[in-house]
Amino acid sequence: QVQLRESGPGLVKPSETLSLTCTVSGGSVSSGSYSWSWIRQPPGKGLEWIGYIDYSGSTNYNPSLKSRVTMSVDKFKNQFSVKLSSVTAADTAVYYCARDSSGYFAFWGQGTLVTVSS
Amino acid sequence: SYELTQPLSVSVTLGQTARITCGGNNIGGRNVHWYQQKPGQAPVLVIYRDTNRPSGIPERFSGSNSGNTATLTISRAQAGDEADYYCQVWDSSGGVFGTGAKVTVV
Numbered sequence: 001q002v003q004l005r006e007s008g009p010g011l012v013k014p015s016e017t018l019s020l021t022c023t024v025s026g027g028s029v030s031s032g033s034y035s036w037s038w039i040r041q042p043p044g045k046g047l048e049w050i051g052y053i054d055y056s057g058s059t060n061y062n063p064s065l066k067s068r069v070t071m072s073v074d075k076f077k078n079q080f081s082v083k084l085s086s087v088t089a090a091d092t093a094v095y096y097c098a099r100d101s102s103g104y105f106a107f108w109g110q111g112t113l114v115t116v117s118s
Numbered sequence: 119s120y121e122l123t124q125p126l127s128v129s130v131t132l133g134q135t136a137r138i139t140c141g142g143n144n145i146g147g148r149n150v151h152w153y154q155q156k157p158g159q160a161p162v163l164v165i166y167r168d169t170n171r172p173s174g175i176p177e178r179f180s181g182s183n184s185g186n187t188a189t190l191t192i193s194r195a196q197a198g199d200e201a202d203y204y205c206q207v208w209d210s211s212g213g214v215f216g217t218g219a220k221v222t223v224v
Contacts, residue, residue, distance in 0.1 A: 047218070049213030052213075061212070063212075104149075104151035104166040105151075108162075
């Protein structure tokens with residue numbers, strides 16, 4: 001069974017860069033059958049897809065965040081990561097990583113809350 | 119960008135049927151996926167590609183999709199079905215989630 005776990009700072013200052021890593025177990029980020037997504041959920045609000053990266057490093061980002069998002073994959077550590085620059089309070093959210101299987105997210109991490117505050 | 123509209127809330131009597139809609143322009147031409155999210159937990163996939171249930175999801179959960187509306191149906195609703203439900207599709211620009219519907223079992 002595939003398991004995903006997010007890790008990273010829970011507090012980020014405004015204008016700085018948010019960095020999170022997702023560690024995958026029970027499966028490989030090198031698999032050509034899947035892509036690996038980040039999704040976020042502001043407190044009390046709905047889900048927002050941030051973007052995905054696949055095994056080859058190809059990416060696709062939400063147009064509303066594209067100018068601030070960078071994703072990468074580390075095949076040796078079986079991890080993938082997201083960086084979101086120039087954060088504001090509006091970026092405060094629970095951030096999830098998930099595995100995309102032909103368009104749907106069958107496996108999710110437990111989520112990690114990132115608060116943007118000075 | 120593509121938008122998906124869901125009712126803010128759906129109320130269902132214990133043991134009866136709940137129907138949660140997801141509206142989008144010609145959504146019938148897309149694959150729709152549904153997620154259940156309970157407070158403090160990550161979303162769980164309950165329906166994929168319109169009508170398919172992942173293993174472990176009760177048969178009480180079913181889906182349909184036609185025209186401008188996709189529907190998640192919960193039959194014989196139980197107290198444990200109380201949750202937020204989100205629909206999701208892929209657009210040319212990426213993943214799109216519905217606004218979310220809160221299901222209350224009374």
